[in-house]
Amino acid sequence: MRLDKFLSNMGKATRSEGGKLVRAGKVLVNGVPAKKSDMQINPDKDEVLLNGVPVTYKKFTYIMLNKPEGYVSATDDPNEKTVLDLVDPEDRRRGLFPCGRLDKNTLGLVILTNDGEGAHRLLSPKHHVSKVYKFEALSPISQKDVEMLEGGVDIGGYVTKPCKVTLTGDTQGEITLTEGKYHQIKRMLEAVDNKITYLERISFGTIELDPQLKRGEWRYLTQKEEELFIKQNG
Ligand code: URA
Numbered sequence: 523m524r525l526d527k528f529l530s531n532m533g534k535a536t537r538s539e540g541g542k543l544v545r546a547g548k549v550l551v552n553g554v555p556a557k558k559s560d561m562q563i564n565p566d567k568d569e570v571l572l573n574g575v576p577v578t579y580k581k582f583t584y585i586m587l588n589k590p591e592g593y594v595s596a597t598d599d600p601n602e603k604t605v606l607d608l609v610d611p612e613d614r615r616r617g618l619f620p621c622g623r624l625d626k627n628t629l630g631l632v633i634l635t636n637d638g639e640g641a642h643r644l645l646s647p648k649h650h651v652s653k654v655y656k657f658e659a660l661s662p663i664s665q666k667d668v669e670m671l672e673g674g675v676d677i678g679g680y681v682t683k684p685c686k687v688t689l690t691g692d693t694q695g696e697i698t699l700t701e702g703k704y705h706q707i708k709r710m711l712e713a714v715d716n717k718i719t720y721l722e723r724i725s726f727g728t729i730e731l732d733p734q735l736k737r738g739e740w741r742y743l744t745q746k747e748e749e750l751f752i753k754q755n756g
Contacts, residue, residue, distance in 0.1 A: 525549065526559040528570065531636075532577050533612035548573050582637040583616050584743040584751055585609060588735040589632045595623040605632055609740055621645065622653075622702060622726070630655075630723035631731040633743070633751070640752060644727065650700040651727040651754055658720035659711055662692040667714040675713035677703065682710055696724075727754040 526540035541559040550571040565579040594602045621633040621641040689695040
């Protein structure tokens, strides 16, 4: 891997900043000042120091974010705040993107990663990874509505796949989906003449939203969660 790419992937500098740091003699590779930012290094073996501090290699970054209202699930947007605005610039430079989308007014679990292949597999309909959402609706939900939602409803030319709905009150409950069509839950509730007033994702496959994380807060996935992320891809 090129040295400047390594520095940018680890969130230490943009490619051009990396070049400047190298020219200023701030980057040592195996104890020797690097001469060129395009020099090839082996990130698993070579020791890189930036301003005397080791830059440890991690192939991919995985972040759990508790999404607040008002942020779009995109990497950049000319008019809106994005979920990427909530993490550190150092991590943003690593090329993170949200693994799947939540609507602007949906809350809860978003995983940000730069593991493109992993995210792609996780989102692929083939893998049937389940996502659990807490919801509240405007009007009471009947047992008949539950049966219809669970069996599949027409959301405008598409009939949803079987899912699980558990009511926790007259107008609220949890819904588990294994697919993710645009505005799916909102459109499903509309199909039974109701309306979503609150929506929060609380799990994604085997990864659950950390209850310690306040809205807008994030943390790296633990080792165990990273393994779960990779495993549920498998
Ligand atoms: N379904 C929706 O309608 N919105 C979301 O954000 C997620 C699922």
